[in-house]
Each structure stands twice: as C-alpha cells, then as structure tokens.
Amino acid sequence: MGGFDKLIGQQRPVRMLCNALRSEKLPHAFLFTGEDGVGKATAALELARICNCHETGFRRHTKIPGNEKPVFSACGKCRSCIKTERGVHPDIHRVSPEGGYIRIDRIRSLYDRLALKSDAASIRTVLIENAQLLNKEAGNALLKILEEPPESTIFVLTAPDAGDLLPTIVSRCRQIHFNPIPQKEMTDYLVSNMDLSRDNAMIVALVARGSLARAIDMAEADWLNYRNFIIDMLVRLPDLPASFRHVFAEIIASDRDKLEGVFEIMKNWYRDLAVFLRSPDKIYNHDLTDRVKAAARQIPADLIIEKADAVVKAENAISGNANHRLCLDALMAKLAQH
Numbered sequence: 001m002g003g004f005d006k007l008i009g010q011q012r013p014v015r016m017l018c019n020a021l022r023s024e025k026l027p028h029a030f031l032f033t034g035e036d037g038v039g040k041a042t043a044a045l046e047l048a049r050i051c052n053c054h055e056t057g058f059r060r061h062t063k064i065p066g067n068e069k070p071v072f073s074a075c076g077k078c079r080s081c082i083k084t085e086r087g088v089h090p091d092i093h094r095v096s097p098e099g100g101y102i103r104i105d106r107i108r109s110l111y112d113r114l115a116l117k118s119d120a121a122s123i124r125t126v127l128i129e130n131a132q133l134l135n136k137e138a139g140n141a142l143l144k145i146l147e148e149p150p151e152s153t154i155f156v157l158t159a160p161d162a163g164d165l166l167p168t169i170v171s172r173c174r175q176i177h178f179n180p181i182p183q184k185e186m187t188d189y190l191v192s193n194m195d196l197s198r199d200n201a202m203i204v205a206l207v208a209r210g211s212l213a214r215a216i217d218m219a220e221a222d223w224l225n226y227r228n229f230i231i232d233m234l235v236r237l238p239d240l241p242a243s244f245r246h247v248f249a250e251i252i253a254s255d256r257d258k259l260e261g262v263f264e265i266m267k268n269w270y271r272d273l274a275v276f277l278r279s280p281d282k283i284y285n286h287d288l289t290d291r292v293k294a295a296a297r298q299i300p301a302d303l304i305i306e307k308a309d310a311v312v313k314a315e316n317a318i319s320g321n322a323n324h325r326l327c328l329d330a331l332m333a334k335l336a337q338h
C-alpha cells in the first residue's frame with residue numbers, strides 16, 4: 001500500500017491534497033513550497049500514484065457514490081503503481097535541474113511530449129522539482145503551457161519559496177506549504193526506521209532542523225561519530241602543535257562532500273558555547289552538555305564569537321571557490337587560539 005501516510009508531520013498539506021482529490025476537480029497546477037527534505041517530492045509522486053492507480057486511487061473513489069471519506073492511497077500492486085515505483089510510468093514526467101538550471105530545451109521537450117496523446121485512463125502528472133531553478137526563458141515557456149494546460153494533466157512544481165518563482169507562474173498554481181517536520185515526529189521516525197537510540201535520534205532531529213532528508217543522510221553516514229570526532233578536534237586544537245592543525249585541515253579538505261556538514265557541526269558547537277551560559281537548555285549538542293559547559297567556561301565570550309565568525313567566513317570563501325586548503329589552514333589557526 002502507499003498513501004500520504006508516508007509523509008511525516010505534514011497533516012495540513014495532506015488534508016489540503018485529500019480535499020483537492022475529494023472535490024473531484026483537481027487544479028491544473030500545484031506549487032509545493034518548503035525547505036529541502038520535508039516531503040514535497042514524496043507528496044508529488046504520491047499524488048501521481050493515487051491519480052493513476054487502477055485499483056484504489058482517485059478514479060475509483062470518484063466513482064463510488066456516498067463514499068464521503070475515502071482513504072486516498074495507491075494499491076502499490078497494479079501495473080500503474082509498479083511502473084510509477086520503477087520510475088517508468090509513461091504519463092508521469094519528472095523535470096529536474098541539470099547543471100544548476102532547468103533550461104528551455106527541457107521545457108520544450110516536455111511540451112512536445114504533452115502534445116502526444118496519453119493513455120485515456122491516466123491523469124498525466126508533471127513534476128517540476130526545484131522550479132526556482134527554471135531560467136527566465138524556461139520559466140516563460142512553462143508559463144505558456146500553464147496558461148493553456150493540456151487536458152487531464154496536473155503539474156506539481158516544488159520550490160523553497162513562492163517568491164523564488166515568476167509571480168505569473170505562482171498565480172496559476174494552488175500553493176501548498178510544507179512546514180519543517182516537528183522534532184517529535186522526526187525523532188519517532190528515526191527511532192523506528194533508522195535504528196537510532198532515542199537520545200541519538202533526538203540530537204539528529206534537532207540538528208537536521210526539520211528536514212527528514214538531512215536527518216536520514218546523517219543517520220546513514222554515522223553522523224554522530226563524525227560529529228564527535230570534529231568536536232574532539234575543536235576542543236583539542238589549542239593544545240596541539242601546528243603540524244596537527246595541518247593534518248586536521250587536510251582530513252577535512254579531503255572529503256568535499258562532507259565539508260558543508262563539517263561547517264555545520266562547527267557552527268553548532270560555537271553556537272552552543274555562546275548560548276550555554278545563558279540558556280543551557282537551548283543547546284543543540286545536549287548529549288555533550290558537560291563538554292559544552294567546560295569549553296564555554298574556558299574560552300572568553302568574545303573569542304567564541306570570533307571563532308564562530310571565522311567558520312562562517314571560511315565557509316563563504318570556499319563556496320565562492322577560494323582555495324580549500326588555504327582557507328582551512330587559516331581557519332584552523334584561528335580556532336586554535338586560546
């Protein structure tokens with residue numbers, strides 16, 4: 001079985017989608033907004049599955065008179081559901097960015113495909129992920145399609161914020177906002193599905209800040225152990241010889257995929273030191289309260305702020321293509337200060 005129950009902590013968007021399905025008159029286009037990893041694409045695919053399922057989906061429910069509260073879910077077993085699962089359903093089209101943008105040729109080829117006849121039983125679904133990355137020409141081309149939408153076709157656009165899109169596109173869509181996933185729900189999910197202890201799940205949920213995708217990545221990458229290693233190094237840096245700083249910089253620089261996560265761990269650590277003396281209950285790394293307490297008392301408050309600033313500066317410089325090693329060496333020198 002499949003249904004919107006795959007989504008965690010998104011009761012309101014699910015209610016809005018079920019209402020739209022129940023009304024029997026689906027809008028031509030939805031815009032799902034919200035941060036990465038909160039379930040927008042999952043909801044869009046589920047909508048596509050439900051609309052096209054031969055057994056339990058939308059079409060069937062619309063045919064049952066007096067069925068006031070149908071449970072909208074796809075059967076997961078019919079031909080349509082299996083094709084959707086495998087990503088080969090001929091009437092479910094996904095458009096995603098390539099090279100940082102969605103370019104006009106992608107929208108043109110979508111237009112050509114939509115001009116072909118679809119299976120009469122299908123509700124074609126077009127999922128445009130990260131629609132904020134439509135470049136100007138592509139955005140205008142999509143607008144033309146939305147102005148005269150083909151029959152039996154639903155568009156679902158996803159984006160962090162409606163303000164990131166052409167207002168003329170937004171006005172053609174029914175917007176549904178997905179909130180960050182509440183910590184409690186995320187913790188429960190991680191305990192049941194990712195084999196984390198409740199304590200560890202709480203920390204991951206806290207640091208993932210509402211994004212389930214981020215939380216799952218962290219759980220799979222054994223993030224807690226990695227975080228412990230980084231924090232160990234941060235605590236010990238001031239007492240280690242300079243050669244160790246270079247080794248640490250090298251370790252961090254060697255895995256570029258992890259770099260963003262390392263900066264996140266560092267920022268959270270110095271943030272915790274800064275807030276601990278006033279609000280000890282507000283720290284992120286609450287399993288490390290003793291270490292936070294000791295470090296917060298040891299490092300002068302203004303130096304904590306300077307170190308936090310240095311992390312942000314290094315992160316910005318590296319995302320602006322500065323030399324990784326040079327930036328990290330300079331950062332380590334700062335973080336090693338007493």
Ligand SMILES: [Zn+2]
Pocket residue numbers: 052053054055056074075076077078079080081
């Ligand atoms: Zn099905």
